[in-house]
Amino acid sequence: MNRIISSFLLLALVALPGLVAAEVEISSQALIEVEVVNEKGEKEIQQIQATKVLPGTELLFVNSCLNSGEKAADDVAIHNPVPEHMTYVGGSAYGKGTIITFSVDGGQNFASPEKLTVKDAEGKESPAEAKDYTHIRWLLKKLAPGEQGEVGFRARLN
Amino acid sequence: MKTARRNILYGLFLAAVLALGSVGTAAAAPTRAGETISNTATLTYEVGGVNQTPDDPIASNAAVFVVDRLVKPVVTADTGTVTGNNGTTQYLNFKVANHGNDRVDTTGTEETTKFVLTVAEGTLGFTPSVTYEYFNGTDWVAFTSGEVFSIPAAENLATDYLQVRIAGIFGVGANDERATYHLVATVVDEGGTNKLETTTASDTENVIAIDESGSYEGDDAADSVHSASSTFVLQSASxxxxxxxxxxxxxxxxxxxxxxxxxxxxxxxxxxxxxxxxxxxxxxxxxxxxxxxxxxxxxxxxxxxxxxxxxxxxxxxxxxxxxxxxxxxxxxxxxxxxxxxxxxxxxx
Incomplete structure (x- = not known):
């Protein structure tokens, strides 16, 4: 009997993550800003989904996450590589309540901008610039049930 | 406009590019037209100290867009002023480049842009006898103003361009007289006859021609035209x-x-x-x-x-x-x- 109970508890422990899992989803958008004239005849900037984009254009990438489960999600980490052919726009990453760090080595290591360095062809080390960033990471301590979070950044098409 | 030469010139331009390929440092060209750019974010989290994504992080949808076709004529004058004496031949040197992104793609599909090259006279204090030439990688070859050239987009902005020059034989004139010439590149359609209409950056259907304003009168920004000028200066004994x-x-x-x-x-x-x-x-x-x-x-x-x-x-x-x-x-x-x-x- 004890063996049966132990086995049940073990199974429950193994299955625990699934049983208590907060259902966190993430979606991504690529937006461009265009100037439009509103109903009042005034010019305003509107964000629209990017479909065809010219080199040199700055895009806004928005990642939205939602905890649709019943438990709070802890240590929510969102990773976003800077898309190929694009250059991160310095200082553009945002995310309320998040700790934002960057990588210059393909996402292996992350640090705050002032701690990031790169080496040139001769091996000389220098402070990393926004153009050197390969990945962005947002760390959110907690995402409560039903709570939605948004993080994002801007990058320019090379 | 003449169109007969254009296919030949395309090859010649590539030859010129090859000839110049080792000169200068690489300058990144804009991302190729038609390239698909995709962004996917991933997410990990814990509940009660237990990683909820032990195998793979949760991936977002892919936010996808396509790189639009850009044509950007760039004309630069290598020589601001060129001085010479009576009876000598001097050259005003220019570079004509396409800093757009419609270069030949990896499948070998050729999408070239046609440029009409026009030489326009500016202020002429004296009148040298002029002819126009481009470099085909081996020789300087004569062309006439208004001729159509096929100039593919540069792979390397620093080295990929067509060299053009205005040769001027100086005649008699007063010392320090000047003669200015403009080289004007106009982007035209595939047929080589109609100027490419410039559309706005938010236009997602058409080719976008973007250019800076140039030296030639009326050459505004974003008008499918770019120009540069250079000046002969006659030097004589007085x-x-x-x-x-x-x-x-x-x-x-x-x-x-x-x-x-x-x-x-x-x-x-x-x-x-x-x-x-x-x-x-x-x-x-x-x-x-x-x-x-x-x-x-x-x-x-x-x-x-x-x-x-x-x-x-x-x-x-x-x-x-x-x-x-x-x-x-x-x-x-x-x-x-x-x-x-x-x-x-x-x-x-």
């Missing part, structure tokens, strides 16, 4: 000559005054001035000894001359002095070059 006289001995009254009497010695001073920019070569000055005077032996002085001599009268030829200069340099800065000749005669 010689002037003047002559003065003074009594140095035997005059009546105070020496140096204007009483000219028999037996008086008169000194002539001839001043040669080159106020041009160019050296005057093989300059010869002849001056006849005036009637009723006699040249004072050995009185001829001519600084920096290559020869100076008194030539006695012979037959009907009167006596004279002759001074030659192998060259008289042009001005230095704003200071003209001066040569002085002096000789004396005695009044009979």
């Amino acid at each position: 010689l002037s000559i003047s002559k003065t006289q003074i009594i140095t001995a035997g005059g009546y009254g105070t020496e140096g005054t204007s009483y000219y009497l028999p037996g008086a010695i008169v000194e002539y001073t001839i001043t040669l001035t080159n106020s041009g920019s160019t050296t005057a070569d093989s300059v010869e000055v002849n001056d006849v000894i005036p009637d009723y005077t006699t040249y004072v032996s050995d009185s001829l002085e001519a600084t920096a001359s290559s020869a100076a001599q008194f030539i006695a009268a012979a037959g009907t030829d009167p006596a004279k002095i002759r001074v030659t200069y192998a060259s008289i340099p042009g001005k230095t800065g704003e200071v003209s070059t001066v040569r002085t000749i002096k000789f004396k005669v005695e009044i009979d």
